[in-house]
Amino acid sequence: MSKVTERVETICQPVVEALGFELVDVEYVKEGPDYYLRIAIDKPGGIDISDCTIASEKISEVMDKEDPISEAYFLDVSSPGAERPLKKEKDYINAIGKNVYVKLYEPIEGDKEWIGELKSVTENTILISAKIKTRKKEIEIDRKRIAKIRLTVIL
Template identity: 35%
Template sequence: MFVHEFIDSKHSEIEAIVKQQGAKLYEVSYVREAGNNILRVVVDTEKGIDLDTCVNISDALSVLLDEENTTDDEYFLDVCSPGAEKPLLDIDDVKAAIGNYIAFEFLVPTNGLDEIQGDLEAVNDDVLQVKYNQKGRFKTINVPYNEIKSIRLAVKF
């Protein structure tokens, strides 16, 4: 069995371990970086993730993965946060981000724009209200959630 197949077969168990620690699973990926294989498990909580929680998740995942891994591939397990520009995975994440600076990409260009960065002011009936700066002028746009390709928190410069 290949590592990717093994990881896919354990996704629900990985997610259960993350939930037991009061966190949300954002992503599981298997990548090669600097000549090393890395199994990256990205987790977070509503208030951010702390090192102790990452360690607890890592310890529990290590037991699961080491007991049942039948592959010969060696890898490093990296349990980490999604970072300052974390993706907003669903409408609940978006609602929790009201008042934050966000960046999103449209499915289809809108008003001549492919993407927008701005302040998320409100979410009503799955429609986002975003205030953004276009060439020195502040504008407000209302965008249905289903017209957004990707959305994340952003750092304002």
């Protein structure tokens, strides 16, 4: 996580929680000539457009006051969607029994991408049950090898 996203997360966490939402992800990226600050929020039962509007207004107020980003940027507050990323430990725990997509820094058994049911999580590893053609195979993955992991609706 970059210094900007860490600072923004620290600033926005209390604002989002005060609204009864969960701060899922903070992303600060440059696309072409423009910078985007993307903040994903969630709540039990899901986020709707009015939730995003309220959160965006409150986040804008605190960001204007704290001013942690020197460049001009577009603020985008949204739901993490059905394929939300797993970033925090509780995200991993909550995803047990659900299907995940895992992209690795280096291949395991010749593949850098795996899709399967997340069976278990430890401090250092995850275990997924991946479907390979007509059979299932359990794959243990060192968490240091994970480049990206998210829920997936595809299996």
